[in-house]
Amino acid sequence: MSKSIHDMGWDELVLGAAVHSFKEEIDYNPSQVLPENRDYAETNSKYKYVGDWRVFKPVWNTDLCIHCQFCWLYCPDTSILSREKKMIGFDYDHCKGCGICQEVCPTNPKSIIMFTEQTEEEEALNQWPEKKGSK
């Protein structure tokens, strides 16, 4: 059963164009199990990539972050990874670079800033602005 759906002819597809979210039957409620512990089906968009939509990417400055979770809350692409009440990073496969996370970040200076896609993380962190109004 390892054949990819993309290699299937009409006769092999699930009837009615139904799509399953998980590979097999699950014996848990997904609201109780974190994504890393779920056995997603190939047909879950989890496995798709939209990172190439981005022109700007978010970069995270861990020194400044207060883990307020506004970026997690307002991310339209489920791309802010938070575990145990702490921000742990971005899901760059799913981030489209909208910039909401930077916009809602409350710290001064911001803990998330959008940089051009090709900017290296280290380079970005080196360019981090100073606190506004600190002088």
Added chain:
Amino acid sequence: MLEIRWHSRAGQGAVTGAKGLGSVVAETGKEVQAFAFYGSAKRGASMTAYNRIDDKKILNHEKYMNPDYVFILDPGLAYTDDITANATDETKYIITSHLSKDEVIAKIPALHGIEDRVFVLDCFTIAQETIGRAIPNTPMLGAFMKVSGMFELEYFQNAMKSVLSKLPQKIIDANMVAIERAYNEVH
């Protein structure tokens, strides 16, 4: 094949009567059919209902019929409907009217010369006095039993009891009286 055409006003129970007659006859092992012509007309409009009865499966779905019997459930329709349409030389007519048989026939030229095939009774008065409502369908069937000799009165009454079994006992009893009166009063 025995064929019956009912002339009635919507609401007078012709369809129920035709289906009731069908149920009674089906019990005896015969094949039956009961249907009606409907338009979008409402209660009070003239309408016709039909019965077919046969020993073998009824395949005929045409509305056209050369009736053996014509029932007229409303006095007015005897004059306004074409009650002798597609009739044969043996078609019998049972007409509801408060008038005497001679008076009814005198008013309907189409019935002149076939007096022996015309039967009259006052289903409305019978129904009113027994059931309490002017619903002429069960008295008409009582009269039909007498005219056709299809079933004995008692047999028919018993059969109708099961057709009407969902009604209150009082109403069933009243219907039995109505059938018997019609059976005796038709002439």
Added chain:
Amino acid sequence: MNSKIMELNKVEVWDGNMAATQAMRQADIDVVAAYPITPSTPVVENYATFHANGYIDGEFVMVESEHAAMSGCVGAAAAGGRVATATSSQGLALMVEVLYQASGMRLPMVLNIVNRALASPLNVNGDHSDLYLTRDSGWISLCTFSPQEVYDMNLCAFKIGEHMDVRLPVIVNQDGFLSSHTAQNIYPLQDKEACDFVGEYKPLNAMLDFSRPVTHGVQTEEDWHFEHKAKQHDALMNSTKVIAEVFAEFEKLSGRKYNFVESYKMEDAEIAIVVLGTTYESAQLAVDKMREEGIKAGVVAIRVFRPFPLKEVSDMLQNVKAVACMDRSAPGGSVGALYNEISGALFNSPARPLLSNIIYGLGGRDMTIGVLCDIYRDLDAEAKAGKLNGSIQRFVGVRGPELKYYKV
């Protein structure tokens, strides 16, 4: 089976609507979402009455339109249970959008269509305009010619559509008034017998099965749409195997035999008409009369309108000289649908009988045995002359000058 049983007589006198409702009651449906429309209204009313008196354990949802009725049915079927509804004419026209969704999503359910003309002008009586409206909807479509058959086909419909090799919705057609409001002898099965025949509903990709979350009704574009439509068509075409099995099983149970194509006196017929609906039974009386006149007439009727029994009907017509395809629907600028189907069936066959198209009975116009006899006499003349009498298509039973099209 529903917890409350209804004791039925060996012979009941039911009209086609009651026959449909009784079969629906016995099938132990989980959800009926419905909206009334003449002449199928009594199906909905009868079902409501059964429900009100405790004879139905399932849910009865009285919705606000036919479109909502089919929408509710699709939602309920996708949730994972047995579903049915009924409609006619304009109501069917309103729900057509969702018919395609039901079949595309491969959701079994039963739709009773009590056939009626389509407006305008408005008409409540029977013709096959609505039946034809479902032609390409991807549903299995069964035809009935009497109230008894309405009952029988309803029971078969659930079993066919829900079969794991099929999983498609099924239509049961009956003629408005001529069947739906015509009470005749019915020989029903008792509740347990009927329910056991239909069998238990087996869910597949059910939304209420939370062990396997499923997405229904996706978007597909040119990259996937074709494959799914191909798969759907294949299931519909191959449903013939299951239909035949179910008909055979039903015959064992009831003694009533059903075929993809029904026929009367076709063994030695030289001329034939092909019809749908109650006309099939009336025509048998005309055939008998013709035979008395020495004319070897026969009649053929399509029982399984979809998937269309192309080969069976073609085989049936191999030995006749002239065939009239009788369409009870305004043909809308072409030959009638049945004519199209039959000519398609015969084109690749050895026999090429004369083929004409008769438009009849629109809006419930009576089709009498007399008129059927006239049609046979005309066919007989054409067969003897070896050519059609002037045109392919003609109207019968309409007042005014003769209507003929497609001169030959």
Added chain:
Amino acid sequence: MSGNKEIKNLKAFSTAAERFEGSHVLCPGCAHSIIVREILNATNDNMVVSASTGCLEVCTAIYPHTSWDTSWIHIGFENSSTAIAGAEAMNKALRNKGRIPADEPEPKFVAFGGDGATYDIGFQWISGCFERGHNMMYVCLDNEVYANTGGQRSSSTPIGASATTSPAGSTSYGEKRNKKDMLQIMAAHGAPYVAQVAPNKWKDMAKKIQKGFDAEGPVYINAMSACTTEWKFDPADTITVSDLATDSLVFPLYEIIDGTELNITYRPKNIVAVRDYLAAQPRFKHLFTPKYEYLIDEWQKRVDAQWEYLQRREEARV
């Protein structure tokens, strides 16, 4: 663990195990998915979700992929409400018949529709579902435009907005009619709970969703969904524009319980001028000309009057 999620604060909320996956193809910055995440994360229960044809539907269920980790269905544009009502009826039937065990927790039934599907084409279906009293939640993702098909007006498009079928031009200021008041209409159905929510006021929203889940019967949620593409603002500004919408009281946040008890649930500390809300969205830019300035004043008056009305209703409890 079934039932509503306990949400004390945002940090606690952020522990939710998401059931709406990334790589859907909604526009960058789309508020729809923010709203959907907030709703799905408000409960631990299993869910049956429907969506009407629209942005949410076409972007989250493109074969062969789904972004939903719950049961989900789409039928057509007008009937997401009835689709979910059918599923709800089936749930009832299967429980009555014992085919779903009584001890299995009840799932939540949620239908989503855009304002086109809600205010226009699906209006009758929603009304039918609410009249029949199905146990379901209907969520309108209200971005005041047919965004899925490129920005045509709906009956939720407000006066003065330029949409492709009510464009501003040399002789027109765009849409001529004000949007209809869906919340009042749904409350008038006698629904146990209706509320207007906005994703930027997340706690207010989560509380209302949970109240809605707790209600017996049909619940209507009108969710303000700022549309970066059709309102024509920068995708990063979705929450900023949403803040302007709630703080200018163009989208007042309130609830109506049992058709009568109206509660205002958010009172901005500093009320923003409607002008500022309109100025943030180029769909209104033609209003900022001498010819149409008067419409901005009218807007402000209308919003003030509505706010007055809501406060009087709240006080009167009728």
